Amino acid sequence: MTSKPTSLREVADQSDTLAGFGRNLRDWLHEVRHLTSRSQLERALTDNPPCLNGRFPNGDVADAWLASYAELLSSQIDREPPAWSFEPSRTAREPWFAEDYTSPRLRLLALLHSPLPFKRRNIYALNVELVLHLRAGRPRKPENQKRKTNAARQSRFRARRREELERLRRLLQANSASPETAGNEPDFAA
Amino acid sequence: MIVSVPTAAYLLAMKLRACRAPLPGYAGDYGDLAFLLGKMDVSSLEAAEATYARFFPNDAMSETAVEVVRQVLSKPDKP
Numbered sequence: 001m002t003s004k005p006t007s008l009r010e011v012a013d014q015s016d017t018l019a020g021f022g023r024n025l026r027d028w029l030h031e032v033r034h035l036t037s038r039s040q041l042e043r044a045l046t047d048n049p050p051c052l053n054g055r056f057p058n059g060d061v062a063d064a065w066l067a068s069y070a071e072l073l074s075s076q077i078d079r080e081p082p083a084w085s086f087e088p089s090r091t092a093r094e095p096w097f098a099e100d101y102t103s104p105r106l107r108l109l110a111l112l113h114s115p116l117p118f119k120r121r122n123i124y125a126l127n128v129e130l131v132l133h134l135r136a137g138r139p140r141k142p143e144n145q146k147r148k149t150n151a152a153r154q155s156r157f158r159a160r161r162r163e164e165l166e167r168l169r170r171l172l173q174a175n176s177a178s179p180e181t182a183g184n185e186p187d188f189a190a
Numbered sequence: 191m192i193v194s195v196p197t198a199a200y201l202l203a204m205k206l207r208a209c210r211a212p213l214p215g216y217a218g219d220y221g222d223l224a225f226l227l228g229k230m231d232v233s234s235l236e237a238a239e240a241t242y243a244r245f246f247p248n249d250a251m252s253e254t255a256v257e258v259v260r261q262v263l264s265k266p267d268k269p
Contacts, residue, residue: 019215026213061214098212100220103261109254125211126254129218 006031008066012049021052021062025069033131037139038077041132045070048084064092064121069130071117076132081117092122202226203245206238209255224262235259 004027005011011028015021028044035041049066052059067090074081084090101107101124110124118125141149196204205226210219217224232238238259242251251259 017215022213022216026216026218058214065214096214098217098220100212100217100258100261103257103264106254106257106261109257113254127209127211127252129210 004028004031007044007047008070009047009049012052012062012066015052015056015062017056018058018062021056021065025065029129029131032073033133034140036133036135038079038134040139041073041077041134042079045073046082048082051089053089060089061092061096061123063090064096064118064123066090068115068118068121068123072115072128072130075117076130077134090121094122096123098125198226198230199241200245202230202232202238203242206242206251206255206259207246207249209252209258220258223258224265227259227262233263235263 005014005024006028008028011021011024014024032041032044035044052062052066056062067085067087070085071081074085097107097110101110106126107124110126113126114124115128118128202223205219205223208219209223212218212220226232227238230241232241235256239251242249242255
């Protein structure tokens, strides 16, 4: 079982059909919702995805979707779009409308209201999904990473305590061995 | 574990509000809207708007949502 794609490159890597590409892209859009910082989002799109044109029928449409999302996401996070998104091969050969846009009016709305990054690559889609939850501060960490960090912190704390106890034991031994201080051991119970 | 299930009417209203674009090979909200409209026996645009208004009384349905509903209802083989 493959994990959900976390970058546009992984979307392309895991896709062998146009339908599979659609599912992977949807999974990626769900993953993007969990990213809270601009640097995390930037990492999701900087790697150049392999071209899908030639891998399966209508691969040029998939390439255009990837490039469109890269540009759209870059504009949302105030970053320069990656250079690969403007390669000439990242444009659909024919204007693409969803199969569900059968009514002329729906197609007209798509022609009018598709976001520019999509329009310029021959993709016409309404209400393109891209939900971001950016927030100030450090990027949110996944639960398993938090558990690892906490375990490491606990381990460092215990190691420090062991060292302190060892130093204390050595001090007590040195004290009891010395004839001048013999009998003057500190009373810890006090 | 608590599993909460929304009513079909609420789901329809939310889908009408989002009306997200289909992706290649994936109908997305459009497919769900067609299914829900058929399931709830919604046979007119006004009925769909009334369901939407129950949950979002201060908003009108978007132009896209109106058009998608019209398209689904105009199909003779609607689910």
